[in-house]
Amino acid sequence: MRPKAMATQSLPLILKAQIFGDRVYSPQAFSRLLGISKQELLEKESQGIIPQAKRNARRERYYKPGDVVKYRNYLSIPSPIPSVRKQLFLNFKGGTGKSSLSASYGFRLAQMGFRILLIDLDPQGHLTQCLGLNNEQYPKTLYHALVEKEEIGKIIVKTDLPTLDIIPSNLNLSPVELSLFSMNSREFRLKRLLGSMEKSYDVIVMDASPSIGLLNLNAILASNDLLIPVLADFLSYHGLKILFETLSTIEEDFSFVFENIFIFLNRYNESHRICRRSKKALETHYKKYLLNTVIRQDTKIVEATSQGTPIFLFAQSSKGAEDIQDLIGEIFGMKGNGYGG
Known part of the structure; x- marks a missing residue:
């Protein structure tokens, strides 16, 4: 029997135009993304090994x-991300900027040429909204794949950025907890689902709601990396303590540990005493997991989020964009490799 073709939802053209735009790279920036010199790039082009670059009205090459x-x-160059990374943004404390950060983080990776799948795990659909999408326009959510066993391709939204796909969310995801409860292997259904897509993506980025339930437990057990944005206040510090206690219980019950846990500060202002004290507390108690990168307080991120636009389209030269780029660089070991584009 011939397998069914995977159907995907397509973003309306008006949304494509408003959200994603046309980011292009110069030969210098593009060669750095490939990990070769500009001279080698141009030589390969002149030899016909790779296609001729596109040119703008001024006859300048761009990619x-x-x-x-x-x-x-074309060049048989291995990806800097050799195997798929399944990364979960999670914090049991709400309001840490998790959704806006995960949206811009995933979007930027896609701009850099990595094949990205963003998954919104929150029925409120904050990640979906941070990308400017009307989540009610896409009725199918992860619920339909996990519970109703629909083909995953039918709920994936293809965007006009060829390297970025999204599984959006809305209130249709709400019944998933109750439905999963009565299913066999209920804790591992997402892991199996993502396993079927590993060859299609370099990074799968998931944004979870600030709670622990069966869906978030599925996401934890399906992930390689845990990314925890925290605010520089002691309420966030307390939430972090609860999260690690929960992870300890999961380790005991399922013999599961993350390959990597990354804690990083968001909305950080060095001039505020409370920020400095909170950072010191994290350095004392969570030094093993704490990244050097901090996401500085930046009104541009707030404005971009309110307009449903990734920071790299709204203000790509802002502090927030610079810091998220550094976050990617530190997590994937790309610093100094020209990935600023």
């Missing part, structure tokens, strides 16, 4: 984010 994957294949 698009989707070209990175194609050119790596």
Whole structure:
């Protein structure tokens, strides 16, 4: 029997135009993304090994984010991310900026040419909204794949950025907890689902609601990396303590540990005493997991979020964009490799 073709929802053209835009790379920036010199890039082009670059009205060469994957294949260059990373943004304390950060983080990775799947795990659909999408326009959520066993391709939204796919969310995801409760292997259904897509993506980024339930437990057990944004206040510090206690219980019950746990400060203001004290407390008690990168307080991130736009489209030269780029660099070991584009 011939397998069914995977159907995908397509973003309306008006949304494509308003959200994603046309980020392009110069030969210098593009060659750095590939890990080769500009001279080698141009030589390969002149030899016909790779396609001729596109040119603008001034006859200047340029490349698009989707070209990175194609050119790596032409040149047999391995991806800097050799195997799929399944990364979960989670904090039991709400209001830490988790959704806006995960949206811009995933979007930026896609701009850099990595194949990204963003998954919104929150029925409130904050990640979906942070990308400017009307979540009610996409009725199918992860619920339909996990519970109703629909083909995953039918709920994936393809965007005009060739390297970025999204599984959106809305209130239709709400019944998932109750439905999972009565299912066999209920804690591992998401892990199996993501396992079927590993060859299609370099990074799968999930944004979870600030709670512990069966869906978030599924997400934890399906992930390699845990990313925990925290605010520089002691309420966030207390929430972090509860999260680690929960992870300890999960380790005992399921013999599961994350390969990596990354804690990083968000909305950090060095001039505020409470921020400095909170950072010191994290350095004392969570030094093993604390990243050097901090996301500085930046009104541009707030404005971008309110407009449903990734910070890299709204204000790519802002402090927030710079810090998220550094976050990617530190997590994936790309600092100094020209990934600023």
